Amino acid sequence: MALFSQLVGDGRPDVVFLHGLFGRGKNWSGIARSLAEHGLASVLFDLPDHGRSHWTETFDYERMADEVADELRLRMGTAASVSLVGHSMGGKVAMLLALRHPELVRRLVVVDIAPDISDQLRTSVPLVKAMRELDLDSLTSRGEAERRLAVDVDDPAVRQFLLQNLKRTRTAENRNGWQWELNLDLLGDHLDDVAAWPNVGEVSYAGPVLWVGGADSLYIRPEHYQPMRRLFPQVQLVWIPGAGHWVHADAPAELTATLLPFLAD
Structure with a gap:
């Protein structure tokens, strides 16, 4: 089943964006539009169990990487070769795609994550709980949904990030129905799998890699430097000042300025 995607810019896509947990491709639309102004067209994918893409019964990073690879070959042919950006x-997913299908990846950008167990994802547990406890049957508006979520989710930006997945579903019987447009049960039950990193063996990716960290985030730590260099010998690490884990939301202009010379090379 095809993944939902959006094209930003004109012509053959140069850049592919892969979003994070509870996100969707359009989270990168602002930066993609900035790249388009410099002649770089982008594809924004909704990954499985997110946005408008299909749902699965298991969470499997390698399967996701292979599915994106299949999409690239289907859309762009045997000569597919893109700059891949994943947050x-x-x-x-992006790292695994580069390791498993290096012929598809001209260059790689990894944003605020490492090839290791991501313990910080435990902070998503209360977010899953808040979404699950939101009574969709009695909900009358998106504003009411935000007010209810505010009881458990203090940060307005995080609430808006979660609520992008809330979809109104009008039917003849119920014109005020709502549903989550992501596989909340699967993702919520498998946060340990989301946090994990599979055993990839002795493989490596020889192409250029830009590793971008939020200076205020703890997802990239010194103990990650050596395994990252083993898998990606040409990696260069860049920190974005004032940015947390959601670098593209916290510092979009600074991130764009970092991406442009690397992607346009």
């Missing part, structure tokens, strides 16, 4: 969960 958080999408960064792990």
Whole structure:
């Protein structure tokens, strides 16, 4: 089943964006539009169990990487070769895609994630709980949903990030129905799998890699430097000042300025 995607810019896509947990491709639309102004067209994918893409019964990073690879070959042919940008969960998918299908990846950007267990994902547990406890049957508006979520989710930006997945489902019987447009049960039950990193063996990716960290985030730590260099010998690490884990939301202009010379090379 095809993954949902959006094209930003004109012509053959140069860049592919993969979002993080509870996200969707359009989270990268602002940066993609900035790249388009410099002649770089982008594809924004909704990964499985997110956005408008299909749902699965298991969470499997390698399967996700292979599925994105299949999509690239289907859409772009045997000569497919793109710059791949992945954030958080999408960064792990991107790393695996580069390791498993290096011929598809001209260069790789990994945003605020490492090839290791991501212990910080435990902070998603209360977010899953808040979404699960939101009574969708009695909900009358998106504003009411935000007010209810505010009881358990203090940060307005995080609430808006979660609520992008809330979809109104009008039917003849119920014109005020709502549903989560992500596989909440699967993702919520498998946060340990989302946090994990598979055993990839002795493989490595020889192409250029930009590793971008939020200076205020703890997802990239010194103990990650050696395994990252083993898997990606040409890696260069860049920190974005003032940015947390959601680098593209916290510092979009600074991240774009970092990406442009690397992607346009």
